[in-house]
Amino acid sequence: MATDRVRFGVIGAGGMGSGHCTSIPNIPNCTLAAICDTDEKTRTAIAEKCNVPVFDNHSALLDSGLVDAVIIATPHYFHPPIAIEAFQKGIHVLSEKPLGVTVGAADAMLKAAKESGKKFGIMYQMRGERQNQAARAIIESGRIGKIYRTSLIMGWFRTQAYYNSGGWRATWDGEGGGVLINQSPHALDLFSWLGGLPSRITAQTRTSLHDIEVEDEAVALLEYPNGAHGYIYASTVETPQIQRIEICGDKGKILLDGSDITLYELDNSIRQFSEETDKVWAAPKPTEIPVELAPASDKHGHTIITQNFARAILYNEPLIAPGEEGLNALEIINGMILSSKTEKPVNVPVARAEYEALIQDLRASSRHKKTVKEVRETDPNHV
Numbered sequence: 161m162a163t164d165r166v167r168f169g170v171i172g173a174g175g176m177g178s179g180h181c182t183s184i185p186n187i188p189n190c191t192l193a194a195i196c197d198t199d200e201k202t203r204t205a206i207a208e209k210c211n212v213p214v215f216d217n218h219s220a221l222l223d224s225g226l227v228d229a230v231i232i233a234t235p236h237y238f239h240p241p242i243a244i245e246a247f248q249k250g251i252h253v254l255s256e257k258p259l260g261v262t263v264g265a266a267d268a269m270l271k272a273a274k275e276s277g278k279k280f281g282i283m284y285q286m287r288g289e290r291q292n293q294a295a296r297a298i299i300e301s302g303r304i305g306k307i308y309r310t311s312l313i314m315g316w317f318r319t320q321a322y323y324n325s326g327g328w329r330a331t332w333d334g335e336g337g338g339v340l341i342n343q344s345p346h347a348l349d350l351f352s353w354l355g356g357l358p359s360r361i362t363a364q365t366r367t368s369l370h371d372i373e374v375e376d377e378a379v380a381l382l383e384y385p386n387g388a389h390g391y392i393y394a395s396t397v398e399t400p401q402i403q404r405i406e407i408c409g410d411k412g413k414i415l416l417d418g419s420d421i422t423l424y425e426l427d428n429s430i431r432q433f434s435e436e437t438d439k440v441w442a443a444p445k446p447t448e449i450p451v452e453l454a455p456a457s458d459k460h461g462h463t464i465i466t467q468n469f470a471r472a473i474l475y476n477e478p479l480i481a482p483g484e485e486g487l488n489a490l491e492i493i494n495g496m497i498l499s500s501k502t503e504k505p506v507n508v509p510v511a512r513a514e515y516e517a518l519i520q521d522l523r524a525s526s527r528h529k530k531t532v533k534e535v536r537e538t539d540p541n542h543v
């Protein structure tokens with residue numbers, strides 16, 4: 161390995177992977193060294209765009225000696241087995257989100273990462289955005305006090321044509337879920353990074369708009385170890401798209417609305433004020449505090465995460481999105497699907513064997529036929 165550059169292989173060169181292939185050559189500390197895709201048409205198309213060796217299977221790429229690290233951008237079920245093989249072959253791994261489909265498979269991935277001593281990152285690019293970095297720093301500083309309520313509203317939109325663009329999409333067997341496993345991981349990662357992981361989840365999911373067999377709408381009530389409550393709504397049926405996170409504490413609250421951040425600080429703790437005041441109609445006084453943000457970056461979130469990952473390999477820079485932390489979003493996703501299917505509250509960490517059995521049943525019954533019109537196109541928001 162050159163001392164200032166990491167040689168990357170991209171495994172899966174579809175919508176997202178081809179975006180990585182295009183952007184890597186322009187990212188400092190990164191070189192695109194090899195690509196792999198199991199689909200011949202995709203290989204031909206990417207080979208015309210990128211002047212690097214293109215393999216038809218991930219093992220050949222991992223054995224080629226051409227790469228120090230891989231970005232895995234295949235459908236989710238393949239992330240854990242490919243990552244485990246890469247770690248066993250001494251190669252660093254940056255996995256696309258989510259880590260995998262089940263917490264059990266993700267556990268095995270984390271174990272292999274630890275045993276290899278190689279760097280393990282996950283593409284949670286929203287963590288790199290300045291308003292989210294600021295929110296995390298405020299919460300970590302204790303400024304809003306003990307959290308007593310959280311909420312996440314993620315109303316996104318996807319067309320039927322999107323769902324039809326790949327046979328694996330929105331099927332239990334090919335994808336392992338709908339909006340929860342595909343679109344919501346970013347928001348759930350941020351939400352749990354800021355508000356922590358709930359200890360109990362009661363959820364409902366349904367398919368309300370699209371011709372798919374998995375959920376396009378999901379809601380959950382959350383209970384946290386400290387007694388706090390939370391709420392999640394996630395869907396692909398709403399436009400204009402919104403993503404709102406509220407983290408409410410005893411001394412203040414943070415509201416994240418897309419790229420806007422608002423911070424309120426109270427002049428007294430809610431609990432203390434309520435106990436001590438003799439006034440009937442009163443409340444702690446909130447003040448809106450301007451939040452200092454890092455200078456706006458012209459780099460896309462993926463670029464920030466990929467460069468940070470390369471610098472973690474080269475210079476031991478701390479990872480913005482460590483692979484181990486990818487487990488948090490998956491606990492919530494699996495917990496919500498399990499709760500919805502069993503119609504019962506579910507404890508977190510999610511029972512591994514129970515979830516594995518559920519997903520096997522769902523995969524076995526996966527026979528929904530939609531009209532597939534294959535398109536591998538990078539989301540314009542991701543280039």
Ligand SMILES: NC(=O)c1ccc[n+]([C@@H]2O[C@H](COP(=O)([O-])OP(=O)(O)OC[C@H]3O[C@@H](n4cnc5c(N)ncnc54)[C@H](O)[C@@H]3O)[C@@H](O)[C@H]2O)c1
Pocket residue numbers: 171172173174175176177196197198199202217218232233234235236238256257258283284285326342535536537539542
């Ligand atoms: N970070 C983000 O913002 C973001 C955005 C979009 C997609 N993603 C993630 O990227 C992954 C891929 O999604 P996509 O939308 O690019 O899908 P896609 O269907 O467009 O591309 C997947 C590609 O992987 C290839 N493939 C399948 N199995 C393979 C295997 N075993 N080895 C090598 N190649 C294989 C397919 O032929 C296809 O070209 C998903 O896990 C998704 O969640 C992340």
